Amino acid sequence: MQYLASIVNFLLGLGAAVFVPIIIIIAGLIVRMKVKDAISSGITLGVAFTGMTMLINFMTGAITPAAEAMLETTGISLPITDGGWTTMSTISWSWPYAFLMFPLVIVINIIMLVLKKTDTFNADLWNVWGKIFTAVAAYYITNSVIIAFIIAGIQVIFELKSADFHQHRVEKMSGIPGVTCTHKMCFLAAPMYPVDWVLRKIPALNKSFNASDLKDKVGIFAENHILGFILGVLFGLLARYDVAGILTLGVQCATALTLFPVISKYFMQALEPISNAVSEFMQTKFSDRDLYVGLDWPFLGGANEIWLAVIWTVPVTLIMAFFLPGNQILPFAGIINIAIAVPAYFVTKGNVIRMLILCVIFEPAFLWVGTAFAPFMTELANTTKAVELAAGQMISCSSIDGPIQTYAFSHVMQFMDGNFIPLGILVVWVVCFVFYAKSLIKEKKEDEALAK
Amino acid sequence: MAVRVVVACGSGVATSQTVASKVNRMLKEKGVDAAVEAVDLKSVDRYIDGSAAYITIVKNTKEYPIPVINGIAFLTGVGKDKEFEKLLKAIEDFKVR
Numbered sequence: 001m002q003y004l005a006s007i008v009n010f011l012l013g014l015g016a017a018v019f020v021p022i023i024i025i026i027a028g029l030i031v032r033m034k035v036k037d038a039i040s041s042g043i044t045l046g047v048a049f050t051g052m053t054m055l056i057n058f059m060t061g062a063i064t065p066a067a068e069a070m071l072e073t074t075g076i077s078l079p080i081t082d083g084g085w086t087t088m089s090t091i092s093w094s095w096p097y098a099f100l101m102f103p104l105v106i107v108i109n110i111i112m113l114v115l116k117k118t119d120t121f122n123a124d125l126w127n128v129w130g131k132i133f134t135a136v137a138a139y140y141i142t143n144s145v146i147i148a149f150i151i152a153g154i155q156v157i158f159e160l161k162s163a164d165f166h167q168h169r170v171e172k173m174s175g176i177p178g179v180t181c182t183h184k185m186c187f188l189a190a191p192m193y194p195v196d197w198v199l200r201k202i203p204a205l206n207k208s209f210n211a212s213d214l215k216d217k218v219g220i221f222a223e224n225h226i227l228g229f230i231l232g233v234l235f236g237l238l239a240r241y242d243v244a245g246i247l248t249l250g251v252q253c254a255t256a257l258t259l260f261p262v263i264s265k266y267f268m269q270a271l272e273p274i275s276n277a278v279s280e281f282m283q284t285k286f287s288d289r290d291l292y293v294g295l296d297w298p299f300l301g302g303a304n305e306i307w308l309a310v311i312w313t314v315p316v317t318l319i320m321a322f323f324l325p326g327n328q329i330l331p332f333a334g335i336i337n338i339a340i341a342v343p344a345y346f347v348t349k350g351n352v353i354r355m356l357i358l359c360v361i362f363e364p365a366f367l368w369v370g371t372a373f374a375p376f377m378t379e380l381a382n383t384t385k386a387v388e389l390a391a392g393q394m395i396s397c398s399s400i401d402g403p404i405q406t407y408a409f410s411h412v413m414q415f416m417d418g419n420f421i422p423l424g425i426l427v428v429w430v431v432c433f434v435f436y437a438k439s440l441i442k443e444k445k446e447d448e449a450l451a452k
Numbered sequence: 453m454a455v456r457v458v459v460a461c462g463s464g465v466a467t468s469q470t471v472a473s474k475v476n477r478m479l480k481e482k483g484v485d486a487a488v489e490a491v492d493l494k495s496v497d498r499y500i501d502g503s504a505a506y507i508t509i510v511k512n513t514k515e516y517p518i519p520v521i522n523g524i525a526f527l528t529g530v531g532k533d534k535e536f537e538k539l540l541k542a543i544e545d546f547k548v549r
Contacts (some may be wrong), residue, residue, distance in 0.1 A: 178528060338462060
């Protein structure tokens with residue numbers, strides 16, 4: 001054990017940009033990649049980490065002074081920088097135990113398929129980082145890697161069940177057969193369900209309008225460079241910069257938001273061969289069964305309602321961030337909040353008006369959970385040097401997927417220290433999940449009866 | 453210069469890059485000189501011009517001036533070969549144009 005600990009410490013000392021590539025090269029060789037391909041993947045991953053560090057430094061360098069100036073001009077203190085999901089995934093992958101999550105996710109999926117407890121085969125191995133994210137917080141709270149993995153494992157089971165239950169509605173709404181969504185962002189649909197149930201009773205809210213025309217008009221504001229510029233100018237105004245300072249911050253913010261996806265892509269490029277090898281293995285193993293393929297959310301991206309809700313949530317998030325008690329995060333790179341729009345889309349079956357209301361009601365959850373996760377993400381970033389932060393600088397994300405479930409799962413063990421709030425939230429979430437799942441199953445049965 | 457093919461997803465990072473990496477590998481194995489680029493769905497219209505084909509992972513209602521390939525096939529494996537044939541043809545047509 002002593003020996004193992006010293007190896008882990010040595011690897012950590014190398015920094016994420018070196019030790020994670022070493023791990024992926026080994027993992028690549030295990031799934032029988034060619035040596036040169038494995039090394040190429042490893043170095044690409046090192047590039048991704050180093051690129052993200054550069055970019056996050058650039059972002060915090062531009063935004064932190066503005067946030068400090070805003071504190072002086074407005075008296076509102078928002079010291080946590082919002083790095084968005086790309087930053088959260090970078091930090092998550094740098095956890096020394098992160099890669100053990102791959103076998104855990106695959107083994108749980110195989111066991112559930114063999115026992116016929118699920119019909120979903122999760123092909124979305126990219127979002128393994130979402131399990132790592134929950135595990136990291138659980139690890140910092142309990143100090144136990146094993147408990148962290150058990151909690152992540154339970155999350156994996158819920159993801160597969162959620163994908164099973166959603167499949168019919170996914171097919172109905174997207175028009176794509178045979179696929180479902182395994183992403184944990186769908187978990188927020190559970191607590192949205194009772195709220196939507198109440199909203200549905202109000203006749204005026206059952207009307208809908210054509211989202212596509214409106215989306216064509218306002219869609220440009222969701223493009224990264226434009227949105228980044230607007231945010232930068234806004235921060236500059238609030239900080240009372242001069243004109244040159246305001247415009248410079250606008251362009252700097254546009255640069256950060258434009259480059260985040262560009263650099264994140266290298267993570268995907270590095271991880272794709274491994275995830276592909278696993279997918280192909282699973283597909284041949286279960287080729288005799290009709291399985292739903294679990295995918296990440298973007299195949300739903302054709303729905304204009306989702307984009308409209310995302311754009312609507314931008315000003316909602318900004319206004320709330322300044323006035324919501326307990327919020328300490330200044331929304332920036334995470335402000336394109338898909339994780340609120342997609343569950344709202346599912347739960348309302350695409351009713352735009354109720355989606356927009358749900359986005360307002362549930363936005364505080366994102367800001368509070370984003371604030372709550374800042375200490376863990378900052379500590380991990382500093383330990384693994386995944387991201388270099390100035391002393392006292394905090395980092396988090398204003399759009400953590402499935403915030404209520406993620407908070408409840410990762411913090412549940414705090415009941416040992418007498419804090420029963422996360423446990424209470426967990427119970428409420430599970431109850432909502434059960435009722436929501438029942439409504440999804442009922443819809444499927446009714447539609448099947450109708451088809452006959 | 454390699455012929456450009458675009459594939460888009462919500463952020464231009466995860467799903468689109470998975471498809472891009474996979475199709476790039478398939479093209480390389482066939483010895484086809486083309487490069488698949490992952491882009492952001494919100495900005496895809498800016499990339500259509502000058503591309504041989506658009507691999508989509510959403511149900512499109514919009515019409516595009518270039519051939520549209522079903523990207524879901526590359527994610528699930530169902531109908532992958534047929535879509536790949538379509539893509540090869542689109543690349544050939546683009547070269548002679």
